[in-house]
Amino acid sequence: MASGIRSIALESTDMQLAQTGQALGASYRFGERVGSGAVGEVWTVTSTDGRTLAAKVLRPEHADDPSLVERFVRERSVLLGLQDSGIVTVRDMVVEGERLAIVMDYIAGGSLRDVVKDSGPLPPGDAVKVAAEIFDALAFAHSRGVTHRDIKPDNVLLARPWAETESGDVRVSDFGISDVVGEKIRQTTGLIGTPQYMPPELISQGRSGPAGDIYSTGVLLYELLAGRTPFAGPGTDFSVAYRHVSSRPPRIPVDDALWDVLERMLSKDPNQRPTAGEAASNLRRLAPGLAGKPALSRGTAPEEFDDVERPATVVRGAFTDDELTAFAAAPSAGVDVVAPDLGQAGSATIARPMPRREVRPQAEERSEEKDATPFWRTRKALLLGAGAVFLIVAMVVGFILLSPTSPQVAPTPPGQQLSAQLQDPALPTGLTISRSATYEPSSGQVRLTVSYSAQKAPLSGEFLEVIPGLADGETCPAVTWDGGTVSRNQASISGLDVECGWKVSGVEIPAGGSVQLTAKVPVQPADQKAMDAWIRSGSAATTAATQNPAVKGTAFPVQRLKGVEVRTPARVVTPSPLKITLVPVWAGGADELNPLYVSPAAGKASQMLAAVTGGEQGVRFADGCGGALAVDSSGLTVTALQITPQCTVRASVGNFTELKSAPFGITSRENSGE
Template sequence: MDKTLDDSLVGQVLDGRYRVDSLIARGGMATVYLATDRRLDRVVALKVMHPELARHEEFVSRFIREAKTAARLTHPNIVAVFDQSADGGHVYLVMEFIDGQTLRELLGDRGRCTPREALELLGPVLSALGAAHRAGMVHRDVKPENVLIGKEGTYAHAVKVADFGLARSAAAGATVSLAGMIVGTASYLAPEQVKSGICDARSDVYSAGIVLYEMLTGAKPFVADSPIQVAYRHVHDEVPTPSASVPGLDPALDALVARATAKDPAERPADANVFHAEVMRTAGSLPDAALDFGAIPEEEDPDNTATAEFAAMSGQRHFARTRMMPAPETTRAVPPPPPLPADATRVDPAARATKPGGKQVYKARTSPNQPRQLVPADQPWRPRRGHYALAVILVVALILGIAAWWAASGQFRSMPSVIRQTQQAAIAQLTRDGLHADVLSDYSDSVPSGLVITSSPDPSGKVKKGGEVRITVSKGPKPVAVPDEAGQDPDTAAKALRDAGFQVVIATDQVFSDSVASGAVVSVNPGFAQPGATLTLTLSKGAQAFPVPDVTGLSEDDARAKLAAAGFTNVKVNKWFFGDTVHSQQPEAGKDARHADPVELFENPLS
C-alpha cells in the first residue's frame, strides 16, 4: 500500500503522547500507522478504529475489551500490546512495531516455501497460538496477513502473530450468519465457524493447517467468485493434499495438513500446542531431501544469489548445503638441480690453448676451498650425449620425488583431537594449529550439550595444513513429545511426567479457562522437550466471571443483543401474559457471572 496517501491523522499527536508519522496499512476495522511514543522515545504501531465503526458502542466496547485481553498475553512470538485509549473520536491501540514483512508478502515474493522453511515458519506461529489457547483465548483470524516476520534473527525469534482476539466483523471477506457476525476471513475459516459461528482452539488449528497448505503449494486450497462460495467449500469439500498441486512432496506433509484440516473438530489436534508437537515430530523424521524439496538447484543458482538474497531478507535463515569452491592453483617452488659430483673433472680450454703440446686437466678437489691444480691427462674429458640424458633423468626424478613427498605427507599434519571439548575450546585449539573450524550441531544421547561429538577428519587421521576441520557439537538428547496432561489434577499430572523422565514445577500464576475445572492442569509447557528437562504446569482458575449488564426496561431483542455484546449468550426469558419489556433479571445488573452461566429475564406483565 502507498504510504504517501493523504490521511488526516498523519502529523497529529494523540493524547499528547503518540505522534502519527505515516500510514502503514488499512484494514476492514482499523487503519495502522507508524507512530512515535514521545514519552518513551520509541517507535510503535498505532491501530486506529475506523470513525464509522467508532460511533457504534458495540464495536468500541468489543475493541476495548478484546484489546485488554490481548494485552495480557506475553509471549516472544506475539506482537505486544502497550496501551489502549481514545482521543476525541479516535479509538486506538498501541502495539509493538515489527520492522519486516508479512508472510503474505513473503509468499508473494517467493511463490511457495520448501517444506523445511514452511515448518520452521509455522513453528513459532503455533507457539504463539498455543500460549493463547493455554490462556483460554482463540485467535479466530489466523492467516498470512497476521503473521509478521522481522528482519533480524532466526524464524524462531523473528516470527510474530498479530491481531490476537481483535474482531474482524467489518473486514472484507468476513462471513455473516443469521445469529450475527462471524469473525474470520473466508479463505481460512473452519467449517464450524461457517455453520454456527462458534469456534474454539481447534478452529485456529484448522486455519493454521490452511496456512501450511498455502506455504507448501503457493496457493489457497479453495478459490471462488465470492467469500460466501469459499466458505461453502470449506464446509462441504475436503482440503486437497499439497502433493496434488506440488508432486514430490512427502506424504507425511499431506498427513499433517489433512489432520489439521479435518472437517470434524474432534479429529484435529486438540489445540496449537498439540499440533506444534506433531509438526516438530514430522520435521525431525523427514530426511533432508524431503525437507529441502523444491529448493533452487545449485546449477540454477551457481553463485548462490537467490539463497543469499533470501538469507539477507530472513536473517540468516537458509538451509541449503554449503558449497565449497575449488582453491586457486598456487605457485610452487621448484628445487634447483643437484650439484656436480665432487670428483668430476673437466678440461680447461684456456690451459689447452696455452699448452698445445700437453694435455692437462684440473685435478679433482676434495673440498670447495682447495685451489684448482692442472695435471697432465692422457685424454681430455668431453661430455657425451648420454651424460646429458642422465642429468635430466636425475633432476626429473628428484622433482618427482619431492612432489610425491609433498602430496603424500608434506602438506598434511596430524589431526588434533577436540572430541568432548567445548565448542569454544575446540575452535581455539584448531586456530592455534593453523586450521579452520566448520561447526555443525546434532543431537546426542551420550555427549552433553555444548561438547564436540565428532570431527572430520577424525583424531586418528591427517588434515591438510591450513585446511578446514568439520566439528559436530552436541545439542543434547533429541527433544521428545511431552505427554498431554491437560485436565488432570496436578499430583496425577506431575507423577506421570516424572515417570516419563521430566522434572516438574507448578507455575505461580493460574489462568482462567472455560473448559478446564478450577485447580486442574490447563497446560504443560513446553510441549516438546529433551529428557530430564523441567516442565511447567499451569493450573486453571476456572471460567472467568464478568459483570452482567443492566437490561431492565429494554425489549427482549435489545436485551439479548446487549447481553450478547457482553459475552452472555445463555439467555432464558420468562414471559408473563403479553409483556415485551424486561422487568427484572437474574443475576442482577453488576453481579459477576461466567459467560456460560444462564441469565434469566422476566418481562413486565403491564408493558
C-alpha cells in the first residue's frame, strides 16, 4: 500500500515537472503549481512582458462537463465586473483546445488558511481588522449584484506574508461558484459551498444570497478568533452541516461587545444579519478597544452542541428524505450509516445537485413524525413534564399563601379599543402587503389600513383583498372603502373563486414606494385574541386565493406571478435577431399561451408586463456567452453574432433579476441547411 502511495506521489510530481515551462496560449508559460481545488489547479505563469501572474486551469477530466465548464467560464465574466482593491483582479482568459484557464493577479502572501494553520488563533484586534476588509470587498460585490457563496480562509489571500501584512493587503478570491443575484434571494437548483461555512438557509432550503456571505464570514471570523469553526466536532461532514441549522454556536471567551456582533452574523435568520457594510463598520468600531488583547488558546470542539429553541427538524431540499431519516435514526439506534458525502472534513468546496422532491402537506408530514418514537418517551418530554409539575405546585402554593383574595385577570372588556398589525412576506414581484387594524367601540367598526409597497420595480394594476367575517361561516361584511376603486371580486372574470374577496383597481406603486387605502369594516371583535385572529385570517385567505395552483388566467399578476422563464429557439442563424419570449410562471406552472413579452417587440407590451415592472423599461437582456450575442442600447433586442454550439441569454424583468435561458446553438447559414 505504501509503495502505491509513493508511486502516485511521484507520478503527480512528474506531471507537474512536465507542465512547468509549457506554453499557455500565446502569452504565458507555466511556472509552479501553487494550489489545487475540486475543479481546477492554480499555477504561477509568466507573461511575455515578464510579469508573474496566476492561472486557474480547469482539470482535464472536467473539460467535457458542460456544467463545470460553465461555472469556470462564469468566474471570469463575473470577476471582470468586480474591479476593487479588495478582490483579486482577473486579467485574461485562455481557451486552448480542451484547456481553459483564467489568468489573474498573483497574490504572493498566501491565504488565511495558511495563517490559521501556522499561527493558530489571532489576537482579536487583528482578526476583526482582517474580517472588516473581507466585508469591504463583499460590500462592493453585493452592490454590483454578485454574491460569493464560498467564503472561507482558503479563498482569502494576502498581498504579503502574515508577519508583514498591513491594512489593505486582504484580497477575496475565487468567485467561480458565485451567481449574479439581485436584491431578492433566489432558490438555487444545486447545493454549492463548503459544509463548515455554509449558511443554514443554504443547507435547509437551497437558498443563497448576500446574507449567506455574511454568515460564512462570521464563521471565518470565529475561526480566526478560536482556531476552529463553530460547528466542527465529532461526526461526519453531514453532522457539521446539520449543526448550522439546529445548534447554537458555542460561546468563546471574547469581549461581550465582540460576541454580540459575531452572534448576529451567525443568526439562523438571514434577515437578522447585518449587511456587509454594516458588519465592516461594527468591527472597525470595536477594533480600538481590542488592541493589545492576546489571542485565545486554540480550543477543542465540544462533544455536544446546544440546540436552538426551534430547530429545523429536517434539512429539506439538499438531501432526500431517505438520507435524512437514516442519518437521524443512526445515533439513537446504534447503527452505522453512510452519511451524505459533503467533502473532506467539511472544509472542501462541493457542488451537489439537489434532488427534486414532492412537497407534501404539513399534516401528512406530522402524521409520519408521529410514527417515530413517542414524544412522551423522550428525555426532553420527561424533563418538560417534571418542570411543568414543579411549576404548577409552585403556582398553587404561591396563590394560596401570597394572594388568597386577589381577583382573577379579566379578559379585555368588549368596550375597549383594540389594534393589530400584520405584514406578509415579500412576494417574488417585490410586493409587500402590510395590514393595520383598529377597533373603535364607539363606532362599532374596525378601521383597516392596507399598505402596498414595491421594491426595485414599479407595480400597478388590480389587487385582491379578502376581508372575512369574524368567524367561519359568518356573512361577508359590507365594507366601505376609501382611497381606491374597489369592487366585489367576480370569479367568472378573475378565475379566483374566493368568499369575501374584493378587487382593488387603479393602484400604482412607484419603485421603492408604497400606496395605502383604508376600509371601514362593521365587525366587533370581543378581545385582542379575536382581533389578531381576524386580521390573520384575511391575510391567509388572500394568500391562499392568489397562490392557488388550480387558478388559470392572468388576473392579479402582481400577487400571483411566481417567476419568469426565458425561452429561445434551440438554434439561431448568425447574423440575425434572436427571438426571446418571456413566459410567466404561476403557482400552477408556466403559461406559454400568455407571454409577458416577446423580443424583437411588435406592438404594445402586455398589461401583465406593465403591472409587474412598468413596461418595457423594466426589461433588459444581456449576453450570457462571452461575446457571441450583441444587445442594442435599449437592452431589448439581441442579435446573434458568433457561431457557438452552446449559448445563453440573461434577462432582468423588474424584480426578477437572475433569469437565464436554456442553452441554444448559433450556426451560420451554410451550416444551417437553409
